[in-house]
Structures are given as structure tokens and as C-alpha cells.
Amino acid sequence: MQNVSTVQYHTLDGTAIELHRDIETGNIGHVVFDFDGTISLIRDGWQNVMVPMMVDFLQTETDTTETRAELEEVVVEFVDKLTGKQTIYQMIQLGEEIAKRGGTSQEPLAYKDEYNRRLLPVVEERIAGLVAGTLSAEPLRVPMSLEFLRSLREMGITCYLASGTDVAFVRNEAALLGVAAYFDGGIFGALREYQKFSKAMVLQNILTDFGLSGSELLIVGDGYVEIENAKAVGAIAVGVASVEDNVYNMNADKRERLIRAGADIIIPDFRDGARLLEYLFFH
Numbered sequence: 457m458q459n460v461s462t463v464q465y466h467t468l469d470g471t472a473i474e475l476h477r478d479i480e481t482g483n484i485g486h487v488v489f490d491f492d493g494t495i496s497l498i499r500d501g502w503q504n505v506m507v508p509m510m511v512d513f514l515q516t517e518t519d520t521t522e523t524r525a526e527l528e529e530v531v532v533e534f535v536d537k538l539t540g541k542q543t544i545y546q547m548i549q550l551g552e553e554i555a556k557r558g559g560t561s562q563e564p565l566a567y568k569d570e571y572n573r574r575l576l577p578v579v580e581e582r583i584a585g586l587v588a589g590t591l592s593a594e595p596l597r598v599p600m601s602l603e604f605l606r607s608l609r610e611m612g613i614t615c616y617l618a619s620g621t622d623v624a625f626v627r628n629e630a631a632l633l634g635v636a637a638y639f640d641g642g643i644f645g646a647l648r649e650y651q652k653f654s655k656a657m658v659l660q661n662i663l664t665d666f667g668l669s670g671s672e673l674l675i676v677g678d679g680y681v682e683i684e685n686a687k688a689v690g691a692i693a694v695g696v697a698s699v700e701d702n703v704y705n706m707n708a709d710k711r712e713r714l715i716r717a718g719a720d721i722i723i724p725d726f727r728d729g730a731r732l733l734e735y736l737f738f739h
């Protein structure tokens with residue numbers, strides 16, 4: 457595997473923007489954003505809910521002799537690897553891990569419903585605070601993301617949201633964070649009929665509908681799934697190496713993995729958004 461710490465890149469003068477590849481700038485007309493970890497921090501800490509739940513199921517639904525710590529290691533690895541895809545894929549993998557250990561697994565959707573049920577108290581508290589106005593939206597947004605969206609709107613660029621979280625949740629949470637109106641191209645998310653949605657499909661539809669070439673489309677996300685999807689269609693990819701709260705030290709190498717996935721540019725958040733836009737659109 458390539459050791460990315462030695463890969464050559466340069467930073468845009470006086471900013472935290474890392475330029476990893478030469479790209480054809482100046483053509484972008486459409487931008488697709490990931491939601492959790494890219495714009496929203498409402499679901500921050502979700503790994504702290506998903507991982508123990510999966511370890512619980514592996515212990516109760518199989519006769520494995522593996523310890524909790526050993527199972528946790530297995531779970532952390534595949535959960536991390538599948539982040540960015542719809543949640544159901546993590547649950548499908550859980551079912552496979554259970555079957556692998558001689559257990560009879562439930563339907564992946566049953567695991568996903570249980571996960572949403574366990575995550576609810578965490579998310580609900582933040583959502584209730586936002587609804588009641590006792591919590592301000594700003595600390596629940598990735599820094600300066602609203603300002604970045606606002607600038608794109610002023611420039612007449614069409615923005616889209618594509619998330620692996622259920623679409624109804626995404627719509628509601630985007631509205632509560634005050635960003636929903638900026639996604640004039642549409643808000644897309646996970647469906648119960650999960651074969652009918654993927655981020656790759658969203659990208660392909662935009663390219664086809666507007667007859668775009670890759671350099672006219674920009675993808676901004678913190679998961680390597682969307683970065684890989686972007687590069688697969690020749691679009692420009694900005695990786696957001698945002699800091700997430702989880703107790704498993706997942707995403708410790710988030711930046712490196714985004715680079716490996718093919719990110720052209722890496723940013724920690726949107727603090728240098730104005731400079732990034734200048735580079736992408738007027739460079």
C-alpha cells in the first residue's frame with residue numbers, strides 16, 4: 457500500500473487547503489455534498505452506538521468464543537470501511553459475520569431499525585434542542601459550511617445533497633441546520649428499497665441529465681465512498697477530513713484514506729472556503 461504521508465502535495469498559500477492533484481478548474485457548475493461529517497454534526501458519535509450494538513448481536517446470536525474486544529475489532533474494521541454507503545450495507549455485513557459464526561441472522565433491515573432506535577436518544581436531544589431553539593445550529597454544522605453553501609448559491613452553482621442516512625432524516629436535519637434551501641438540485645438519501653439509491657447513481661444522473669463532463673461536477677465529502685464515486689466518473693473530489701467524536705479512534709487516518717481514495721483536494725472544514733472557491737472557479 458502506498459504510504460501517503462510521503463506523497464507530494466502543496467498547500468494553498470496561508471490556508472489549510474491541500475492540493476494533491478492538478479485538476480482542470482474553472483468549469484464547475486454542479487456540486488454534490490455528503491451530509492453527515494461534511495455539513496452536519498447532528499449524528500456525530502453514531503459509531504459509539506453502532507459498534508456496541510453489533511458486538512451485542514454477535515454475542516447473542518452466535519456461539520462465538522471471541523471476546524468482546526476481539527469482536528469489537530472486527531466490527532470497527534467493517535463499519536469504518538463501509539461508511540459513506542447506506543447504513544443497510546453495514547447491517548448486511550453484520551448478518552454475514554453472524555452467519556460466518558454459525559448464527560442465524562435477522563433481516564438487515566431489522567438490525568438497521570434497531571440501530572436507528574438506539575441512536576435516537578443521541579440525535580433526538582440535539583434535534584429537540586434545535587426545534588426548541590435552546591441549541592444553536594452553528595456548532596452542529598461543520599465549521600463555515602453554511603457560508604460555503606451561501607457563496608455557491610450567489611455564484612449560481614447548483615448544489616445537491618446525497619447521504620447514506622435515510623432520506624426523511626436528512627431532509628429534516630438539513631432544514632433544522634438551516635441548509636436545506638441551498639440544495640436546489642435536490643436532497644437524496646437512503647431508501648428502504650436500498651437498491652434504488654446510491655451516491656454513484658446520483659452522480660451519474662446529474663452527468664447524464666445535464667450532459668456534463670467530469671470537470672463540471674464537484675463532489676465534497678468526508679467518506680471515501682463518495683470520493684471513489686467521484687473519481688470513477690472523472691469528477692473533481694474535495695475530501696473533508698473533519699473531526700468526528702467516537703471512542704474507537706476510527707477516522708484517525710481519515711485524511712490519509714481520503715487521499716488514497718483519490719481526493720484531489722483535502723480540507724479540514726470550510727474555514728478557508730472563500731479561497732477554495734477562488735481556486736476552483738477562478739484559478
Ligand SMILES: [Mg+2]
Pocket residue numbers: 490491492493494540677678679
Ligand atoms: Mg459523511
